[in-house]
Amino acid sequence: MYFCVYKLHSMKKLFFLLILVGLLACKKTETVKLIKLKGGVFGTTYNITYVADKNHQQSIDSLFYLVNKSLSTYIPTSDISKINKGDSTIVVDEMFKEVFKKSKRIYAETNGFFDPTVGNLVNVWGFGPKKEKKDLDSVQVDSLMKYVGLPKVSLEKGKIKKQFPEIYLDFNSIAKGYGIDVVGRFLESKKINNYLIEIGGEIRARGKKPNNKLWAVAVEDPNQDGTQSYEKVITLDNMSMATSGNYRKYRIGKNGQKYVHTVNPITGFAIESNLLSASVIAPADCADVDAYATAFMAMGLEKTLEFTKKYPQIKVILIYLNSEGEILNYSN
Template identity: 60%
Template sequence: MQKGLLFIMILLMVSCKSEKKDFKKLQGSAFGTTYSITYHNNINQDFSKQIDSIIYVMNKSLSTYMPNSDISKINDGDESILIDANFNEVFEKSDRIFKQTNGFFDPTVGPLVNAWGFGPEKAINNLSTEQVDSLMQFVGFDKVKTENGAIVKATPEIYFDFNAIAKGFGIDLIGRFLESKGCEHYLIELGGEIRARGSNKDGNYWKVAIEDPNSDGSRSFSKITVLENQSMASSGNYRKFKIDDNGRKFVHTINPTTGYAVESDLLSATVISKLDCADVDAYATAFMAMGLEQSKVFLEKHSELDAHLIYTDASGEIKTFTTKNLRLTLLD
């Protein structure tokens, strides 16, 4: 009886001790921003070098800011490039979401991103209606396809820009790597996009904050939510925009259906789902171009997505819309 009681006590002690997990934290830079990775590994391994390798491979494949990357070579007209598995997966996700959103998510909008001054190529000053119309002939994900491992473009001028999905995809690759190493509990944050699995050191699901749409350069957070094996991505035009000499505001989210860098009524869109982070990254960008009403209609048809949308009404007042299954609480 005493031996049995002692065994139970030891088991309870081990169980209680395992509830408080030892987590490792890594921080660094990637894709033009910073990352923070918190994960639990039974033998406390440091995966810094492996994660650096993942980031390098991603950039080599999909970075428009690297002249020797595959995407840069393809954009320059090199038809001999055979795309790797990463490029192919991002391409296929983009094709699916392009079709789902009726073209509001479109990574071939690159020529206009550059023209409006938000890409790696030279901007066009005082972009005219005629110039926008001319560039629009090179926009449309239905004008590209993969064939025998290579990209086929309807016209050489088509320019890919996967920045609205690549950051989330990079997070997914890191997450998949951690899972392959037995990490069931982790949180990856890269430039505000997040992928969370399992629980934190206290055994609770991960709590994350949603950023307020401050246009003065400051950062604040007033709402938090809980991620239960989910991904979260936010998109907004409150921080990355330009004002021309005439006082007109141009935002970095280009509407692929019109070609213009004019903001919709949405200030920010946060999307949460059990899907990959790449998916929610793309949907958040699409919503910014769609605007409030079309985004609400889309969300009604896609119950796999939850969203928190911050917008301005007709009188200029800031308001919010939150899908019914998304639980938000005010930050203390």
């Protein structure tokens, strides 16, 4: 008799636990939802979508603030602005260190076509914070090339050392991607593994949407007449994607020459190559693909194709002009 009572009591206890677990599971299912955040940052817009039960807007805004405080050339009190003004006492933070070390590696991989020391030239060509908009001749460009070259800058005991005080660091061609990585890591630290982060066209996608489908994005077709269309829609499976193009951000000089925002670090000129747009997709940090996209625009089509053969894990969608002036595309 005692055994039967004990067994009945155990069965009731087990039944109660099953109900409790079921209720908790239902509660969790009900609270998990698709959260969408949007706003402005880094001089552009952001859109963040993730599957979770909590809105992390405040924490993400704080992360954006820290990235800007470290790396923004548009904020006079940022660490990079102080360094560019000649302050050699700044001890840089971990964000700055990571971006600097990435830049060193990618500079080497691209044979100098990605070079954050091109900042002086970006400024005088009219694409920096001051919008100087000068039309330079070869002599003027040569005088500024003295201050270009990432090997002329080093990180020693937490401080940036420059061979010439005039060297101007500009991480804007990697900062959007890095900001995406910072947010992605934060979400993953909160056990959020299904998300899509987009800042100014750069993207990092992880996991899937609530309908169990992969995240889909559109690659823009750079129509030179100013109209907007899309080349193709692709799905991203745990990938980062960045696109660089000179078809919108450019100016026409007094001499009638078209100057683009991608300055070639090898020549110092802001003259467009035969690439109109380079979209880079890889299972890497978004900062990396952001930097590669910038480098490819300076390289031009032929050197970019050579690079992708050497690094086959990097996928590209290239839109370019052929010798007849026709707009064509290539993807691997």
